[in-house]
Amino acid sequence: MLAGLIVSGRGDPALLLAVATIGNTLGSVVNWSLGRSIDTLRTRRWFPVSPERYEQASRTFRRFGEWTLLFAWLPVIGDAFTLAAGAARVHLAVFLALVAIGKAARYAVIVAGGLWAIA
Template identity: 85%
Template sequence: MAALAIYGGLFISAFLAATVLPVSSEVVLAGLIATGRGEPALLFTVATIGNTLGSVVNWILGRGIDSLRTRRWFPVTPEHYEQASRTFRRFGEWTLLFAWLPVVGDAFTIAAGAARVNLGVFVALVALGKAARYAVIIAGGLWAIA
C-alpha cells in the first residue's frame, strides 16, 4: 500500500504538473529522494511517464486550439502562446526537448498540437527532455544525501 501511495502520488503530481494545474512534481520527486522513499530508477520512470502523458493532454488541447483558446480555463495566456508559437515556428519540433520549462513549456506542447506534430515524434522528444530533467533532479538529490 505504501508503494502505491509513493509511486501513485508521484505519477499524479507529474501528470498534473504538465497540465493546467500549478503542481510541482520536482518538489515531490526531490522530497522522495531526500527521504529515501522509493527506488530511484522507478521514481524516474514514473515521473517521466506521468509528466509526458500530461503533455499529451496539452497536445490534444492544441489540436482544438481554435475553439478552446478563448476559454477562461485555457492553460496558456495568449501572450505565452504567441511567444511559444513564434519559437516553435523558428526551431520546429526540437523545441519539444524544452517542454519541461516553466510556463513556455506548456505552450510549446500546445503549439505542437496546433501544428499537427506527429504524436510519436511529440512523445519521443517530450519524454527525452523531461527524462533529462528528472535525471538531473534525482542525481542531485542522491548526491546531496550521500
C-alpha cells in the first residue's frame, strides 16, 4: 500500500514514511506484550507464531541478543523476534528504538523505490 500511495502521488512521502513506521512499530509492541506473557498464551489457537517459528527465533535471539530487533520487519520471523524480546524482558525503550530503526529503514527503501519509479 505504501508503494502504491507513493507511486500514485497521494500523500507526502515523509508523512507516509512516519505513519507506516509508527503504526508498524506499535503493532510490534502488541507482540512484545504477548511475549511477556508467553508461558500462559503460547498454547492458544490465536497465538500469532507457531511453536517451531518461536523456537527458531528464540535461538537466534539468544545468540545475537537485542540486535535481532533491527530485523523485526522480516516476514514470518520478525514477529517471532518481537515475541522473543518480550519473553526475554527487553526494556520497552530499547525495544522501541531498535524496532523503529529497522522498520523505518525498510519503509525508507520502499518510499525511495516508489519515488524513483515516478521520476
